[in-house]
Amino acid sequence: MRKVIAIILGKIAKQVLKRRDGGSAYPGALAKKICPDILEVLIRPKLIVAVTATNGKTSTATIITNMLSQNGYTVGFNSSGTNTDNGVITLLIDSCNLKGQVVKDALVLEVDERHTKEVFKHLQPDYLIIGNITRDQAPRNGHLDVVMTAMKQALNDNMHLIVNGDDPLINKLTLNHKGKITYYGVSKNEASYVKARVTNLDIAYCPKCHARLEFKYFHYSNTGDYLCPNGDFKRPKIDYEATKINYRYKHFYINDQIKLPMQNDILFHIYNTMAAFTLSQLIGLKPEDVIASLKNLSFSIIRFEKLKLDNRPCTVLSCKNETPNSYDQSLLYIKRHREKKTVVMGFNRVCSRYTWSDLGWLWDADFEVLKDSNIDKIVCVGKFAYDVATRLIYAGINTDDIIICQTLDQAIKIIRKKTKGPIYAALNFDIVRQFATEVKEVTL
Numbered sequence: 322m323r324k325v326i327a328i329i330l331g332k333i334a335k336q337v338l339k340r341r342d343g344g345s346a347y348p349g350a351l352a353k354k355i356c357p358d359i360l361e362v363l364i365r366p367k368l369i370v371a372v373t374a375t376n377g378k379t380s381t382a383t384i385i386t387n388m389l390s391q392n393g394y395t396v397g398f399n400s401s402g403t404n405t406d407n408g409v410i411t412l413l414i415d416s417c418n419l420k421g422q423v424v425k426d427a428l429v430l431e432v433d434e435r436h437t438k439e440v441f442k443h444l445q446p447d448y449l450i451i452g453n454i455t456r457d458q459a460p461r462n463g464h465l466d467v468v469m470t471a472m473k474q475a476l477n478d479n480m481h482l483i484v485n486g487d488d489p490l491i492n493k494l495t496l497n498h499k500g501k502i503t504y505y506g507v508s509k510n511e512a513s514y515v516k517a518r519v520t521n522l523d524i525a526y527c528p529k530c531h532a533r534l535e536f537k538y539f540h541y542s543n544t545g546d547y548l549c550p551n552g553d554f555k556r557p558k559i560d561y562e563a564t565k566i567n568y569r570y571k572h573f574y575i576n577d578q579i580k581l582p583m584q585n586d587i588l589f590h591i592y593n594t595m596a597a598f599t600l601s602q603l604i605g606l607k608p609e610d611v612i613a614s615l616k617n618l619s620f621s622i623i624r625f626e627k628l629k630l631d632n633r634p635c636t637v638l639s640c641k642n643e644t645p646n647s648y649d650q651s652l653l654y655i656k657r658h659r660e661k662k663t664v665v666m667g668f669n670r671v672c673s674r675y676t677w678s679d680l681g682w683l684w685d686a687d688f689e690v691l692k693d694s695n696i697d698k699i700v701c702v703g704k705f706a707y708d709v710a711t712r713l714i715y716a717g718i719n720t721d722d723i724i725i726c727q728t729l730d731q732a733i734k735i736i737r738k739k740t741k742g743p744i745y746a747a748l749n750f751d752i753v754r755q756f757a758t759e760v761k762e763v764t765l
Contacts (some may be wrong), residue, residue: 374452
């Protein structure tokens with residue numbers, strides 16, 4: 322009886338809050354309060370896929386949901402971005418009937434790394450995709466080992482793991498997994514580099530013998546092709562590898578054989594697509610059907626957008642505050658484009674989860690890559706514009722090349738009048754939509 326009441330009230334709460342455009346975790350919290358074992362008593366569908374990562378969870382889960390939907394599956398997905406246990410419960414309640422039976426063919430669960438332990442304790446996925454693990458939101462997560470410990474406790478040998486073999490932290494996490502593991506990765510390409518750009522790698526030593534790891538190349542941070550000089554630990558044999566990557570024409574191959582389209586020319590997108598493609602092969606989808614779904618893919622959230630300000634190309638890149646690797650990917654993307662250009666950076670709040678403003682992560686991001694003669698000006702915008710500018714000065718960037726604006730409208734006026742070349746805006750989530758909207762409004 323408690324289960325039925327929890328389902329009914331959860332569904333009502335979901336509909337009420339849906340009209341107010343919010344509250345995606347509350348229905349789950351309400352249902353759990355009424356029926357604490359709600360995750361255990363609901364009847365699961367045939368397929369459950371969970372996606373966890375520091376960066377790229379939502380994009381990967383979106384690609385998978387689109388892929389399954391276009392190949393005949395009915396799919397439930399917590400697309401609102403609430404990826405804690407209460408958000409997952411909300412999804413299940415929304416996807417089940419009053420008997421507690423999930424009426425979808427598949428569930429795609431985006432799960433926060435630290436919440437995997439709570440979710441998987443009661444609801445075990447058939448496939449778990451682990452995309453990457455990096456430092457993230459230190460005031461909330463504490464040390465990286467806290468996240469790693471929570472994830473390790475979440476793993477079960479009955480889960481089929483789909484993991485990014487290029488990330489040594491994930492390889493370390495899954496060393497003792499006795500269940501199935503399928504590896505995906507990305508081959509060396511024009512965005513790779515052979516010398517580490519930062520000295521504070523998240524993992525630098527072999528987890529077995531503690532010898533310093535050697536890297537043949539890096540894609541970003543500590544991700545790339547790595548090995549222990551004593552042979553105790555190395556990049557595993559990759560089952561599905563992105564090869565022949567062509568950023569200009571936006572395509573790459575799987576194991577040199579199957580050509581896949583790219584939505585954009587960002588390295589992270591390749592990793593997200595590789596995770597989805599690997600899953601597709603494990604569940605028996607035809608490559609040509611997967612390719613068709615990728616061509617029809619449309620993201621409902623901004624991660625990457627191409628606009629124009631007057632006649633100047635404007636690329637808007639969403640960055641994730643408190644996550645240095647998110648910024649590094651955007652910075653490396655900007656550097657890879659060699660034309661004379663203008664860069665915009667900034668944010669109005671550090672995080673929406675708490676009130677204090679820790680800016681230590683700014684010193685972990687590789688802002689030194691912006692010390693580049695091809696950059697005309699760097700426009701710092703938002704309430705923390707002076708903090709960003711200070712970090713850029715310590716990175717060795719000339720103060721004459723830095724402009725500080727505390728409002729977006731002021732920044733856009735400055736960009737139009739005092740800067741040159743294509744515009745690359747690397748902005749946090751809290752400001753990126755407003756910037757894109759204002760650019761569209763002022764374009765002649």
